[in-house]
């Protein structure tokens with residue numbers, strides 16, 4: 001059981017930042033997942049966006065109450081320093097899980113670097129990815145099936 005759940009933001013909770021149709025939409029099932037876990041788990045968001053952009057985004061989608069880590073907490077290699085989050089919440093990395101779309105393979109590498117469990121989910125977009133980007137990104141991204149978009153409900157009860 002994960003005592004601490006850390007979420008990536010763009011492509012995970014809200015649409016990927018390069019989605020031409022970007023708007024402040026929360027992925028299906030996310031509010032239900034929060035409702036399910038919020039009382040007995042610790043939770044945070046970690047994005048490589050700058051503080052202003054991230055805080056504004058979370059406020060816009062009604063998630064301003066979540067602790068948020070931003071680009072100020074990246075390593076020199078632009079990995080997410082998940083050790084800081086674990087330390088702030090006083091949870092061992094092995095009892096923590098990071099959930100992300102793995103843009104540029106950074107979510108996986110960040111989790112690996114700090115011994116945090118990792119769950120990769122399909123990238124959330126409102127507009128299908130272009131053919132060019134699909135080829136370019138397929139090394140590390142899982143593409144969502146627009147006919148049956150992935151939902152956070154899949155993780156309810158299993159974290």
Ligand SMILES: [Mg+2]
Nearest residue numbers: 008010011103
């Ligand atoms: Mg992302």
